[in-house]
Amino acid sequence: MTSRRQFLAGLLATGLAPTPTWADAGSPQFVAAAALPDGSYVLCGIGAGDAIVFQIPLPARGHAAAAHPTRPEAVAFARRPGTFATVIDCASGLQKSTMTAPRGRHFYGHGAFSADGDWLLTTENDFEAGQGRIGVWDVRAGYTRAGEFASGGIGPHEIKRMGDSDIFVVANGGIDTHPDSGRTKLNIATMAPNLAYLHDGLVVETVALAPDMHKNSIRHLDVADGQVAFGMQWQGDGDPAVLAGLHRQGQPIVPLAASADHMRAMRGYVGSIAFSRAGDQVAVTSPVGGVTQVFDVATNALSHQIVAVDAGGVAARGAGFIISNGQGQLGQIAQGQLQLGARAPLAWDNHIVPVGA
Template sequence: MTHRRGFLAGLLAAGLVPRSGWAEAGSPAYLSAARSAGGDYVLVGLSETLDEVFRLPMPSRGHAAAAHPARPQAVAFARRPGMFALVIDCRTGQVAHQLTAPGGRHFYGHGVFSPDGTRLFTTENDHENARGVVGVWDVAAGYARMAEFGSGGVGPHDIALLPDGETLVLANGGIETHPDSGRAKLNIPTMAPNLSYLDFNGNLLDLAEPDRPLRRNSIRHLSVRRDGQVAFAMQWQDDTHDGVPLGGLHRRGGALSLFRAETGLWRDMQGYAGSIAFSRAGDRVALTSPRGNLFATFDARSLNLLEILRRSDVCGVAEARSGFATTGGDGSVALTGQPVRQVPGLAFDNHLVRVREF
């Protein structure tokens, strides 16, 4: 194993590694946070065949990261409600800058760079006003905060860049939280999730909401296809969840389209979709549920269910050269069409992130 180089890569868990940083990271194909058998948090690099490249200790549980498109820098975010993020120089492993959430704000754990790398956009909570915010940070000025604008909703969790290079898509989960209440959800009866599309100045270009009976379906995670199609995963905020779809597709200008499956699938998922990913070809979408111990794939054109695989505590999913790669909370890893294997002494966290093209 590579320890120093692995550490540099591990700091980027749940985010993309710049091309110039791959060699320094031991050239992993995927990254995932995990917990060791001793209860410590670690970050793991996996090869294209899901063999372990490195394993390293973490001081605490992180969330996601964003990679600069040109510089070998990555921003690693603390888990919600996080008050800081670290800009890591991938060549040296040093902290180049520290971002601190302004007063009355906290990070949600996700961010994305503009295509030219001059700005960083972060999802944040204006917790005193129960309003989602996108923070804008000036990279050339040492990641100084330069502006902020509304996210188009409450509780923005994930954020992604569309292939046009000038549009942001946000998963506004609709759930109000406050640091004084930890991770408690404060507005379930009135929550209103949405997908919002914004330009870099914060102008709202489009907004799509679930139908009223599904307003307790918190939109949490995103995957963007190369043509701009957006896949979204949801988490149902109610004890009664029979028959409620937990994922779907959207294209700007249209309505949300939900995956189609028999009620039994959604019942088995217990109201919780953990991760979502398009296949490399873009013709299929994978949706995982660690609570339901299953991994489902859907046709990206018809939205119909294609297959259900039963796997213990499966949650992380990403595209593979053929099909999908998955990880589980029991330390399992699998590629489509191949047997499930175990990585000794690990329990993988929620997300598996592809860090390079195949």
């Protein structure tokens, strides 16, 4: 019997089908990369009730993904320092194309679409110059390379679009790497992380941490109502004073404060960060520390800490958050409590990406 996906693919080939939407891919609420027990890798769609509505093979380990704002299409990025990204038709389950980083570049595992979905921006490393770059890809032309511009710093990691605008914010982690040295960090003594705001190929604003925090690599981002939440990974000695913060353009950085004991529990590592749907809370995961912390935006202070072993991915869902771990579980954080579902035969990677965000 012909499957629904095969039927849709046939209609699309003849030009008779209506424009597909995310409903044609099972109405996923999120996409996330995962590893299977046999050592292969997939991109999954997560629907209502944590149902896995699709599971599509990837050629190698994925890190994060970018979900097209209207079409059932996702770009799965290789874990840094990867040089490929796979464009997937999530309705048919077919790979549409492969994006290959230009010579002298590698991806950092993240990308973001323009508001109209016609362009994709990717965080990249010009590893000979030791400078961050933003790759520009023409979606309408089949994800062909259209150009690049400066990221405003070194080691750009996550990039997000600011709401419905085409202003983007990028986390320049400040760490210089080179493929010949693998994931070795080459400039810890002089690293200088920042947040950079980008518009029309230009850096319109940068904001840096205080000098005594220059070894706090800004890595992960979320945005809500014009505000950016960012998570960091500490490269210095001892324990950092802070691992997350908030920022609005034109204003100073606001640290998200917690006690020394709570900072120690994170073990210097933020795996992912997310605003709640209402924008009044920020959740910060640490798969290394085995805890997730939830901060109150109004007070900029820790609200509660939850034991969450190997939890990496987090995103807003309902009044709380969805969370994923490397043991194949999805769960819900609500009212200060974590409820985990059954284990699936896969290991989730570090990020859960909302569809239609």
